[in-house]
Amino acid sequence: MALFFKNGVNYALLCTVLSVYWLFSNTAVVNGEQTFIMVKPDGVQRGLVGKIIERFEARGFKLVAMKFTMPSGDLLKKHYAELSSKPFFPSLMKYMSSGPVVPMVWEGANVVKAGRIMLGATNPLDSSPGTIRGDFCIETGRNVVHGSDCVESAEREIANVVKAGRIMLGATNPLDSSPG
Template sequence: VQQKKKEKLFYSRQERANSVNVDDRPAAAYFPNQTDIPVLCICMIGSILAFFSLFSSAMAANKERTFIMVKPDGVQRGLVGKIIKRFETKGFKLVAMKFMWAEKELLEKHYADLSARPFFPGLVSYMNSGPVVPMVWEGLNVVKTGRQILGATNPADSAPGTIRGDLCIQVGRNIIHGSDAVESANKEIALWFTEKELVAWTPASEGWVYE
């Protein structure tokens, strides 16, 4: 009785390369041998690391922060709540806020880039004329989007729907300040807040704001 030839379950790389009729192989022949396993593991690890790298980048983008401050006219007119609502409704996260009467020295540091302008003394005096509400908001592209929420510096140039477009008239009483770049935001946040005053927390709604 002729003994049936036992089929091999695995083929070496050389055997697979030399084989012509691949359709005659058992399904198991298509599985890699043990020498292929390390290569597969490396590929899988690389894919996992790439995924987490992209995930970490996305999370870092969601952590961008901006400095927003309600000026004395905005406080006196009772607009603080309406301004906060604009940012909360958009989906941004409040991580710090104060109600304070800013000292002239602090205001001079804040507006140092405008110190050579003729209106600088009047600006500092105006900002020192009443309480202000400095805040830090966090979220994806919050600096750029925050500026859009505020509107143009001159309320007359601000579109309807923006804070300045809806709530003020003159450029000298434009109720709110917002950082114009990530770098200036970081500088302003460090000027007005200590690291301990920045609250790290996760809103329950965050999963409904970001994918």
Template structure:
């Protein structure tokens, strides 16, 4: 099983979309194995967005993600990264397909509601930034055999 990180960004929290975002991902069949609300510190934001440090938009990314509470979660399932990103939609909501989270709720790139890890390496790195191993819970759901082929 693969794991991925999501962050319901400040705009998603402020707009009251936490439940909608998580529900859409759960309805796809993904399992929530870690979830918490937090205020991201400047230091953590700089680590999280470190790959963009030299880009002109780095400061605004850090400023925005630290501006209000977020909800951080770890999802698990077959191809969790790919499934999550497909459900989230394109980074620019204008390009996101209707039915995706960003396609249905977003208007601009700077307020696109949710972050989702873009690959296995970034998922592992991001999960380790936001969660200690003991905060992630492995468990079986009674519905899993109806979602995942063995």
């Protein structure tokens, strides 16, 4: 139960409320570009989900899907497949399965590039102040958030999580909540 609460905030309820909010909002300009952002276990544990959402919303991006979830090993291996030959891969898998994550899909003009700039460098020490990693991280191995690095990666990552029905997906018709 402690995983769902941090500083008096019920993150499962927060994710549900934000998903319902999306279903009934139509305030963002849609250009068809989407990106995949995932708050990692340390970001969830430290209560940074709301702050990260606020930053994307402040830029005018629209949250179109999100879920508070414990990722499976299979999903993580598929998501990080291109890193499987790297020496740090086992520790990455251990870290990413150490707690819940919050995968999200954001939509808006140039959201992939803007999202990467907002996140900052993978190594937080190389990240500028004002970026998510620059403000909230000090260690590369626990860098709070993942973001797609290009449109093709975003499409693949969204398909791995959203199209597989592992995340609540808002649809054009609010009554159609099929996973796409």
